[in-house]
Amino acid sequence: MFSKNDIRQLKTFGIEPKTIEEQLQIFRRGINYPQIDRAASVGDGIVRLDDDERCRYTDTWAQYLTDDRHRAVKFVPASGAASRMFKDLFEYIEKEEPTQFVGKFFNDIEFFAFYDLLDQKCQEVHGKGLEELLIAGEFTLVLRLLLEEQGLNYGNLPKGLLLFHRYHNERRTPMLEHLVEGVQYARGKDNTVRLHFTVSPEHRRLFAEHLTQNIDKYEERYGVRFDVSFSEQKKSTDTIAADTHNEPFRDEDGSLVLRPAGHGALIENLNELDADIVFIKNIDNVVPDHLKETTAEWKKAIAGYAVNLQQQAFEYLRELENPDITEAKLQVIDKFCQSRLFNYRNAEQLDREDKRAYLRRKLDRPLRVCGMVKNEGEPGGGPYLVHNADGTVSPQILEASQINTADDTQRAIMEQATHFNPVDLVCCPKDYKGRAFDLRKYVDSTTCFISTKSKGGRELKALELPGLWNGAMADWNTVFVEVPLATFNPVKNVNDLLRPEHQ
Numbered sequence: 240m241f242s243k244n245d246i247r248q249l250k251t252f253g254i255e256p257k258t259i260e261e262q263l264q265i266f267r268r269g270i271n272y273p274q275i276d277r278a279a280s281v282g283d284g285i286v287r288l289d290d291d292e293r294c295r296y297t298d299t300w301a302q303y304l305t306d307d308r309h310r311a312v313k314f315v316p317a318s319g320a321a322s323r324m325f326k327d328l329f330e331y332i333e334k335e336e337p338t339q340f341v342g343k344f345f346n347d348i349e350f351f352a353f354y355d356l357l358d359q360k361c362q363e364v365h366g367k368g369l370e371e372l373l374i375a376g377e378f379t380l381v382l383r384l385l386l387e388e389q390g391l392n393y394g395n396l397p398k399g400l401l402l403f404h405r406y407h408n409e410r411r412t413p414m415l416e417h418l419v420e421g422v423q424y425a426r427g428k429d430n431t432v433r434l435h436f437t438v439s440p441e442h443r444r445l446f447a448e449h450l451t452q453n454i455d456k457y458e459e460r461y462g463v464r465f466d467v468s469f470s471e472q473k474k475s476t477d478t479i480a481a482d483t484h485n486e487p488f489r490d491e492d493g494s495l496v497l498r499p500a501g502h503g504a505l506i507e508n509l510n511e512l513d514a515d516i517v518f519i520k521n522i523d524n525v526v527p528d529h530l531k532e533t534t535a536e537w538k539k540a541i542a543g544y545a546v547n548l549q550q551q552a553f554e555y556l557r558e559l560e561n562p563d564i565t566e567a568k569l570q571v572i573d574k575f576c577q578s579r580l581f582n583y584r585n586a587e588q589l590d591r592e593d594k595r596a597y598l599r600r601k602l603d604r605p606l607r608v609c610g611m612v613k614n615e616g617e618p619g620g621g622p623y624l625v626h627n628a629d630g631t632v633s634p635q636i637l638e639a640s641q642i643n644t645a646d647d648t649q650r651a652i653m654e655q656a657t658h659f660n661p662v663d664l665v666c667c668p669k670d671y672k673g674r675a676f677d678l679r680k681y682v683d684s685t686t687c688f689i690s691t692k693s694k695g696g697r698e699l700k701a702l703e704l705p706g707l708w709n710g711a712m713a714d715w716n717t718v719f720v721e722v723p724l725a726t727f728n729p730v731k732n733v734n735d736l737l738r739p740e741h742q
Contacts, residue, residue: 253475266485271685272643278656279622285719296543307428312514313421317399317522318439352405397442399522416525423535433466476504478702488699501703506711510678519664523730537722545608545665553671583632605715610663610722621659622719634717661727686710
């Protein structure tokens, strides 16, 4: 099926032909929908901490950090381009048709953190200030200076390097806000704050330069040392594009078309981190300093909750090594799996050795605690209790596109969802003997996404690998904890920066 040229091309990316054939089979058979048992809710899959519990788990986290053997890392997916933030502004440049969105942007332009920088650029390029150009009705010209290369180039930069927030004497990008936030809950005993950003290859130099320009000032201000690393999504995780007949899509020169496989490919990057605890949070979910306290307190609480679960699981795993473990202890461990880890299965149906093996299998795998916020908008992707191939029911994060809405029962469950996923994860990637799990072994490869794209005027099918916090972590122990909506403040479009949470 593959020519010598195809195989040569795949080898340059580090991709096996067998992998491509498996991907083509997914196009041919279609994706598999998970079978949802019910939406997770408070008391049934979602834990709600009262004030005393929150303080207790915060203390657990503080105590954990006093051990210099424990290494916490903040993992921030930051490869997203900012172009989607400015979709409405790009449309205005093309059509020059006024809209409510564009009107709000210009009416409140002085409140954006990039206002001064844009004003300076207007004077440099046109010899007139920003306000003067707006009074003259030069709206398109101003937008071009904001978005295009002759100006600030915001339409082509990564979201992590745009000015989001302004303070009395400085302006901050999301990258810098993540540094500051990390100080509040990820500072180790050695006074080091470790962060890892996944970036696109074309922007890595810009991120590194931005860090170099600011790190000394922030280390002095906060009295810490920042240990910041970067990685890129591996080309070996690219997936094949298919044509409408589910055969390999080819360029005009006959070469295979390979595409980045979505954020699910970042499980490879996460797998290479040296960390005992990993915080995962998206690049655009940041707030100014006066609102950071709530976020930091809940980050510490769910980290402490994760540590508490992990320590108990480790203790039980050591006890399960004993072939003479009592039946009473097996029942205690089984109850822990069901009541604390929400792994539902009647282990009483198993004989003693099968039960012991089952409990070891369920406990000896990566653990994550995921913050969940109340759904105050349209129901969609979020926390569910899902049937697994081994007969268990356990928590999973599902995107809306993973739910079979053609099935009335599954659609009804989605519509009943009370919470959604803000991407607020604390991960425990090591086992009870201190060894790193191979996280690639805990991926459900069937939970991918197929979307329709075009290239050169021809339609193609694109395959995204299982998402980082859904299919790529499908076989982890997963626990949901309710966190306040105030901890979730993403910036999806530029006018989101005008919301009170970002002022």
